[in-house]
Amino acid sequence: xxxxxxxxxxxxxxxxxxxxxxxxxxxxxxxxxxxxxxxxxxxxxxxxxxxxxxxxxxxxxxxxxxxxxxxxxxxxxxxxxxxxxxxxxxxxxxxxxxxxxxxxxxxxxxxxxxxxxxxxxxxxxxxxxxxxxxxxxxxxxxxxxxxxxxxxxxxxxxxxxxxxxxxxxxxxxxxxxxxxxxxxxxxxxxxxxxxxxxxxxxxxxxxxxxxxxxxxxxxxxxxxxxxxxxxxxxxxxxxxxxxxxxxxxxxxxxxxxxxxxxxxxxxxxxxxxxxxxxxxxxxxxxxxxxxxxxxxxxxxxxxxxxxxxxxxxxxxxxxxxxxxxxxxxxxxxxxxxxxxxxxxxxxxxxxxxxxxxxxxxxxxxxxxxxxxxxxxxxxxxxxxxxxxxxxxxxxxxxxxxxxxxxxxxxxxxxxxxxxxxxxxxxxxxxxxxxxxxxxxxxxxxxxxxxxxxxxxxxxxxxxxxxxxxxxxxxxxxxxxxxxxxxxxxxxxxxxx
Amino acid sequence: xxxxxxxxxxxxxxxxxxxxxxxxxxxxxxxxxxxxxxxxxxxxxxxxxxxxxxxxxxxxxxxxxxxxxxxxxxxxxxxxxxxxxxxxxxxxxxxxxxxxxxxxxxxxxxxxxxxxxxxxxxxxxxxxxxxxxxxxxxxxxxxxxxxxxxxxxxxxxxxxxxxxxxxxxxxxxxxxxxxxxxxxxxxxxxxxxxxxxxxxxxxxxxxxxxxxxxxxxxxxxxxxxxxxxxxxxxxxxxxxxxxxxxxxxxxxxxxxxxxxxxxxxxxxxxxxxxxxxxxxxxxxxxxxxxxxxxxxxxxxxxxxxxxxxxxxxxxxxxxxxxxxxxxxxxxxxxxxxxxxxxxxxxxxxxxxxxxxxxxxx
Numbered sequence: 109x110x111x112x113x114x115x116x117x118x119x120x121x122x123x124x125x126x127x128x129x130x131x132x133x134x135x136x137x138x139x140x141x142x143x144x145x146x147x148x149x150x151x152x153x154x155x156x157x158x159x160x161x162x163x164x165x166x167x168x169x170x171x172x173x174x175x176x177x178x179x180x181x182x183x184x185x186x187x188x189x190x191x192x193x194x195x196x197x198x199x200x201x202x203x204x205x206x207x208x209x210x211x212x213x214x215x216x217x218x219x220x221x222x223x224x225x226x227x228x229x230x231x232x233x234x235x236x237x238x239x240x241x242x243x244x245x246x247x248x249x250x251x252x253x254x255x256x257x258x259x260x261x262x263x264x265x266x267x268x269x270x271x272x273x274x275x276x277x278x279x280x281x282x283x284x285x286x287x288x289x290x291x292x293x294x295x296x297x298x299x300x301x302x303x304x305x306x307x308x309x310x311x312x313x314x315x316x317x318x319x320x321x322x323x324x325x326x327x328x329x330x331x332x333x334x335x336x337x338x339x340x341x342x343x344x345x346x347x348x349x350x351x352x353x354x355x356x357x358x359x360x361x362x363x364x365x366x367x368x369x370x371x372x373x374x375x376x377x378x379x380x381x382x383x384x385x386x387x388x389x390x391x392x393x394x395x396x397x398x399x400x401x402x403x404x405x406x407x408x409x410x411x412x413x414x415x416x417x418x419x420x421x422x423x424x425x426x427x428x429x430x431x432x433x434x435x436x437x438x439x440x441x442x443x444x445x446x447x448x449x450x451x452x453x454x455x456x457x458x459x460x461x462x463x464x465x466x467x468x469x470x471x472x473x474x475x476x477x478x479x480x481x482x483x484x485x486x487x488x489x490x491x492x493x494x495x496x497x498x499x500x501x502x503x504x505x506x507x508x509x510x511x512x513x514x515x516x517x518x519x520x521x522x523x524x525x526x527x528x529x530x531x532x533x534x535x536x537x538x539x540x541x542x543x544x545x546x547x548x549x550x551x552x553x554x555x556x557x558x559x560x561x562x563x564x565x566x567x568x569x570x571x572x573x574x575x576x577x578x579x580x581x582x583x584x585x586x587x588x589x590x591x592x593x594x595x596x597x598x599x600x601x602x603x604x
Numbered sequence: 605x606x607x608x609x610x611x612x613x614x615x616x617x618x619x620x621x622x623x624x625x626x627x628x629x630x631x632x633x634x635x636x637x638x639x640x641x642x643x644x645x646x647x648x649x650x651x652x653x654x655x656x657x658x659x660x661x662x663x664x665x666x667x668x669x670x671x672x673x674x675x676x677x678x679x680x681x682x683x684x685x686x687x688x689x690x691x692x693x694x695x696x697x698x699x700x701x702x703x704x705x706x707x708x709x710x711x712x713x714x715x716x717x718x719x720x721x722x723x724x725x726x727x728x729x730x731x732x733x734x735x736x737x738x739x740x741x742x743x744x745x746x747x748x749x750x751x752x753x754x755x756x757x758x759x760x761x762x763x764x765x766x767x768x769x770x771x772x773x774x775x776x777x778x779x780x781x782x783x784x785x786x787x788x789x790x791x792x793x794x795x796x797x798x799x800x801x802x803x804x805x806x807x808x809x810x811x812x813x814x815x816x817x818x819x820x821x822x823x824x825x826x827x828x829x830x831x832x833x834x835x836x837x838x839x840x841x842x843x844x845x846x847x848x849x850x851x852x853x854x855x856x857x858x859x860x861x862x863x864x865x866x867x868x869x870x871x872x873x874x875x876x877x878x879x880x881x882x883x884x885x886x887x888x889x890x891x892x893x894x895x896x897x898x899x900x901x902x903x904x905x906x907x908x909x910x911x912x913x914x915x916x917x918x919x920x921x922x923x924x925x926x927x928x929x930x931x932x933x934x935x936x937x938x939x940x941x942x943x944x945x946x947x948x949x950x951x952x953x954x955x956x957x958x959x960x961x962x963x964x965x
Contacts, residue, residue, distance in 0.1 A: 156915065166654050
């Protein structure tokens with residue numbers, strides 16, 4: 109057996125490392141280790157609830173927009189507050205622009221190169237990192253998206269404009285036009301959603317028609333290269349999916365619905381069934397094992413016997429659940445152009461390719477929705493209602509980060525935070541084993557991934573990246589002879 | 605004149621970063637390209653951080669700078685995230701003395717705590733080793749590396765006896781406002797420079813790139829008492845704020861989003877009068893916007909210990925002695941301190957603590 113240590117999550121030092129055992133050219137076992145702890149759930153206790161959005165958005169410099177929204181939802185829920193419709197629209201646009209940016213960065217700059225000619229000799233030169241025309245066009249367009257975001261966000265990262273009670277500014281006609289112009293520019297680079305079938309024909313026949321959309325040619329090229337690599341046959345998660353859903357609609361529903369999928373059918377989701385386990389995590393045993401809303405602040409116990417991560421292991425009804433765009437598309441019962449069905453053998457099938465396709469499909473859905481949502485903005489519309497701190501209360505925020513479900517739970521006592529719990533998508537997808545030894549979805553998905561060359565475990569990297577961990581990672585590989593290799597991989601999210 | 609020897613920081617202070625970048629982007633790009641050739645070894649480490657400083661670095665810069673960074677991606681461990689492909693060079697970079705060391709994120713004081721590790725090495729151990737070897741400059745990018753920042757937020761209830769913060773996090777040469785930190789008050793690089801702090805949450809890409817370009821050329825920036833480059837951190841946010849005219853007229857927003865473009869945010873908790881940096885003018889995301897202009901009160905993220913000193917953030921700071929203490933303590937120079945006190949007097953004169961003269965609605 110060859111043991112490969114993979115060190116994803118944070119750049120050179122790596123805040124998440126993954127150990128992979130390989131036998132006969134395939135991964136047999138995987139363990140993820142989160143190696144950074146800050147104690148956010150501890151130092152929030154005793155603070156003004158209105159400060160929670162400021163603090164919790166700093167949990168992640170890539171998911172800042174959604175930690176803020178989820179925290180706001182939790183404290184607004186605790187106060188029994190409903191935000192005005194104008195704020196609902198603005199928050200959707202705020203998150204939608206960021207969501208599109210995040211998917212674009214992932215598909216072109218992080219996952220894309222894995223299937224490029226430069227990295228994998230696929231013939232897909234447009235996605236060659238830092239050199240391919242498609243890659244360079246994406247660099248320009250992602251910048252436009254974050255500028256559009258800053259029009260209502262004030263700045264990025266760490267915007268302060270979604271506030272308790274709504275939003276801190278109602279954009280003028282000029283600002284709405286400014287955002288719209290930038291979004292439409294990006295949209296025309298990407299190409300119309302309806303052009304997808306024609307673009308697939310183009311890519312299959314080696315043609316390129318920028319009139320139909322340069323951006324979409326590259327995304328389709330990426331998906332077909334992944335299919336060619338066999339990414340539909342490995343990276344299989346537990347087959348169970350979980351999504352809080354997000355984007356409030358005027359009728360009270362969600363643009364991406366809430367639910368769980370057990371492999372057969374979609375079921376309603378009840379957050380009362382969410383438990384975080386700490387058996388294999390560096391926390392006292394009393395820190396987990398109960399409904400997350402009742403859990404105490406985690407008590408660190410570094411070096412605890414059998415533990416190997418600072419991440420906790422969230423489970424739904426005792427089971428590991430895969431979260432992310434694929435889960436959301438399944439709950440939406442959506443598979444545009446039957447891409448997942450045709451390329452992965454089923455719209456609800458979990459695989460490395462399935463996750464990539466769902467991300468691309470979701471990017472198109474969001475782009476199309478954004479254009480409509482911008483048209484619905486009314487200059488000068490009421491976007492704020494006064495937020496009064498409740499004397500006491502309990503609130504839950506269930507929402508979605510780009511890379512999967514996020515939850516914040518808050519208890520307020522004497523107008524101060526008495527307890528605060530956060531579950532990130534990374535904990536769901538990339539956490540450690542639980543009290544029953546059940547692996548997390550990524551620990552499970554890595555098993556069976558082919559590794560023909562341990563010096564170049566590209567399919568392992570492709571599978572890690574398919575979960576869209578949100579910080580960059582570094583991969584350290586050790587051979588039995590002690591020789592070290594380091595490979596930088598895609599981002600993975602920091603866990604608290 | 606040798607453009608390489610120009611003090612980018614002074615230029616930035618004199619004519620604004622946009623102009624500097626416009627005029628000198630070629631030189632800055634060249635400066636950054638020098639890192640590629642291996643003449644200058646630049647290492648970027650992350651501890652207890654959220655990566656926002658890295659994300660910020662990649663946003664809102666001019667194309668030439670992006671090009672420069674892009675080129676760096678291919679060649680050197682300038683920054684681990686923006687490198688592509690194989691990274692044996694990254695590990696090698698950690699084994700050789702850096703010329704410039706950039707640290708993002710705080711450092712847990714106890715190396716045996718397990719709170720932040722890099723490939724099995726405690727983050728503190730790694731930082732101490734590399735900083736001790738650094739030839740030119742150690743740069744703290746963001747508030748966490750500068751002063752401890754977010755992870756150093758105090759454990760108010762002293763839960764589990766973990767104090768002052770759950771992980772006892774510190775900045776490189778400051779812990780909160782106290783000089784010392786991880787590297788000690790006397791630390792200097794081989795070139796004789798203390799840690800250069802470039803705080804902010806996140807830090808601004810212009811500040812970072814201009815400071816890096818400057819440091820690479822051995823130009824010693826003038827620092828304030830918190831060891832921040834003066835050209836970026838001398839202006840008072842409040843003085844340059846687009847909403848300052850409302851303050852002067854005593855017109856204040858009573859509620860968040862209550863006509864945000866028609867009133868000063870001071871009564872909503874804005875910390876602009878206690879916070880020093882030039883972002884009111886410089887703005888963010890390629891000069892698109894800044895918090896106050898989007899109706900969001902400043903939270904003071906440039907200042908040491910801002911998480912605890914300024915929380916609760918949506919409450920107006922009313923304690924006058926503290927107000928004056930903060931102003932004086934935060935100031936980089938006596939003249940600035942005087943200006944700070946002047947603002948207090950000014951605020952009082954304009955009736956900050958009484959009802960605004962007009963209230964619509």
